[in-house]
Amino acid sequence: METLFFLIVAAIAVICSLMVVTNKNPINSALSLIMTFFCLATLYVMLEAPFMAAIQVIVYAGAIMVLIVFVIMLLNIKSEAGRRTSHALFMGISVGLLLLVQTWYLLVKSSLSSVRGTVDSAMISKVGHTELIGKSLFTDFLLPFEITSILLLVAIVGAVVLSKKKL
Amino acid sequence: MDIFGDIPWYIYFAAMILKVLVAFVFVLLTVAYATYAERKLIGFMQVRIGPNRTGPIGLLQPIADGIKLFFKEEIIPAQASKFAFVLAPLVALVPAFISFAVIPFGDSIQIAGYKFPLQIAAYADKAGTVYDLNIGVLYILAMASLGVYGIVLAGWSSNSKYSLLGGLRASAQMISYELAAGLAIVCVFMVSQSLSLQAIVADQSGLFGWYIFRNPFLFVAGIIFFICSLAEINRTPFDLPEAETELVSGFCTEYSSMKYAMFFMAEYANMVTVCAVMTTLFLGGWHGPLPSVLNFIAKVYVLMFVCMWIRATYPRYRYDQLMKLGWKVFLPITLFLIMGNAIWMTLFK
Numbered sequence: 218m219e220t221l222f223f224l225i226v227a228a229i230a231v232i233c234s235l236m237v238v239t240n241k242n243p244i245n246s247a248l249s250l251i252m253t254f255f256c257l258a259t260l261y262v263m264l265e266a267p268f269m270a271a272i273q274v275i276v277y278a279g280a281i282m283v284l285i286v287f288v289i290m291l292l293n294i295k296s297e298a299g300r301r302t303s304h305a306l307f308m309g310i311s312v313g314l315l316l317l318v319q320t321w322y323l324l325v326k327s328s329l330s331s332v333r334g335t336v337d338s339a340m341i342s343k344v345g346h347t348e349l350i351g352k353s354l355f356t357d358f359l360l361p362f363e364i365t366s367i368l369l370l371v372a373i374v375g376a377v378v379l380s381k382k383k384l
Numbered sequence: 385m386d387i388f389g390d391i392p393w394y395i396y397f398a399a400m401i402l403k404v405l406v407a408f409v410f411v412l413l414t415v416a417y418a419t420y421a422e423r424k425l426i427g428f429m430q431v432r433i434g435p436n437r438t439g440p441i442g443l444l445q446p447i448a449d450g451i452k453l454f455f456k457e458e459i460i461p462a463q464a465s466k467f468a469f470v471l472a473p474l475v476a477l478v479p480a481f482i483s484f485a486v487i488p489f490g491d492s493i494q495i496a497g498y499k500f501p502l503q504i505a506a507y508a509d510k511a512g513t514v515y516d517l518n519i520g521v522l523y524i525l526a527m528a529s530l531g532v533y534g535i536v537l538a539g540w541s542s543n544s545k546y547s548l549l550g551g552l553r554a555s556a557q558m559i560s561y562e563l564a565a566g567l568a569i570v571c572v573f574m575v576s577q578s579l580s581l582q583a584i585v586a587d588q589s590g591l592f593g594w595y596i597f598r599n600p601f602l603f604v605a606g607i608i609f610f611i612c613s614l615a616e617i618n619r620t621p622f623d624l625p626e627a628e629t630e631l632v633s634g635f636c637t638e639y640s641s642m643k644y645a646m647f648f649m650a651e652y653a654n655m656v657t658v659c660a661v662m663t664t665l666f667l668g669g670w671h672g673p674l675p676s677v678l679n680f681i682a683k684v685y686v687l688m689f690v691c692m693w694i695r696a697t698y699p700r701y702r703y704d705q706l707m708k709l710g711w712k713v714f715l716p717i718t719l720f721l722i723m724g725n726a727i728w729m730t731l732f733k
Contacts, residue, residue, distance in 0.1 A: 242465070244541075245467060248468070248471070267518050267519045268522070271519045271522035271523055274526035274529070279526060280529065283532055287536070287555070290540045290548075345580075347579055
């Protein structure tokens with residue numbers, strides 16, 4: 218049953234991501250992208266990472282895409298008919314294929330598939346996914362975590378300085 | 385699969401479907417009669433009688449309204465973006481309802497020797513331990529952040545300036561107040577040490593176990609959460625998106641028939657959800673003197689009464705006052721509350 222469910226979600230994800238690039242209307246593209254994010258969140262839940270799923274929906278679907286939809290609406294971007302050239306199509310397809318081959322290589326040929334971490338399903342259901350992520354963020358990955366927060370702070374200050382003409 | 389425990393799968397599925405149906409019907413009925421109760425209550429507060437023509441003391445009014453809206457002509461403006469226009473009411477309605485999947489509306493009950501927690505997204509194993517969604521609160525926040533799409537899409541796709549302005553106002557307002565509401569919930573996390581709603585409710589037994597009475601910081605956080613939630617679902621005094629004196633009726637100006645009814649239902653369903661979340665997070669969930677489900681319903685209804693009372697009492701905010709209140713008052717206060725709560729918790733362990 219889980220495989221069937223995965224196949225359905227994966228099919229929707231693929232169809233929606235194709236619609237993101239093929240849709241003529243930018244708003245419909247954005248809506249398809251939101252749907253793709255939902256499918257990704259569902260996949261996270263199936264991988265027993267509910268925290269990641271919630272963050273995926275809150276941050277990507279709930280915040281970033283709202284901004285993108287806003288920009289499209291306020292700038293009133295019209296549909297892109299006739300502006301797509303065969304060069305762009307060719308480049309897009311070749312980069313996509315390259316990425317596919319790379320992913321396949323990484324999964325099959327490299328050592329990635331044989332490495333097993335210490336965290337498994339039993340541990341997640343006992344300790345809780347959020348607690349596990351929190352612990353490793355504040356112990357093993359403390360420095361990268363703090364650097365990210367400084368980066369965010371700089372970005373916030375930058376946004377305020379850029380948007381506010383008179384401080 | 386291990387989630388079934390020793391429960392036969394058909395009983396498991398029957399219980400799940402029953403829980404979904406009961407919760408859904410409860411929310412729908414509450415939504416229908418909230419419209420009636422609001423008109424009646426505000427009528428009394430303004431020394432009017434309110435609806436009293438359909439059925440005894442007007443009790444059939446919601447059904448009459450539903451039938452009327454159902455049979456109205458469906459109009460889609462010629463210049464509208466059809467796909468988004470049709471999608472918008474659905475997108476507004478669905479998040480309001482599915483938030484109920486994680487709210488525990490009663491204590492676990494025993495049926496035929498099996499234990500069933502009264503929460504849709506939860507199950508009990510052989511030993512009777514209840515498992516629910518580990519990130520229940522985040523799920524509610526995620527669904528709340530999706531509600532904005534319905535309004536943005538409705539505003540944009542109608543191709544009308546009133547709709548667009550209403551949609552823009554609504555989304556700016558929702559995004560601003562989401563932040564303060566989320567930060568107010570952080571205080572709850574700090575006390576409960578869990579994101580699971582079962583654990584949060586279990587931690588609040590007894591009258592002074594309610595989180596709102598735990599310490600002064602949580603008390604303020606609870607009130608701020610309620611106010612911010614009112615702003616997030618565009619209730620009075622924060623109902624600028626549909627300010628009829630300036631914007632006709634905001635984002636739903638161009639909608640008619642059932643699509644308009646769906647926006648209306650979404651507004652009231654959001655109100656029910658917000659009151660249920662407030663009950664669960666701050667007011668002890670289903671704990672209290674009555675049987676557990678009745679406690680929950682009573683608390684939700686009292687909060688909904690407060691919402692209607694506020695609507696009858698306060699005038700509408702001005703747009704700049706609203707933004708100032710969100711960003712310059714509530715946001716700093718909630719940040720301060722998190723600090724204060726942390727200090728309180730370290731001092732009085």
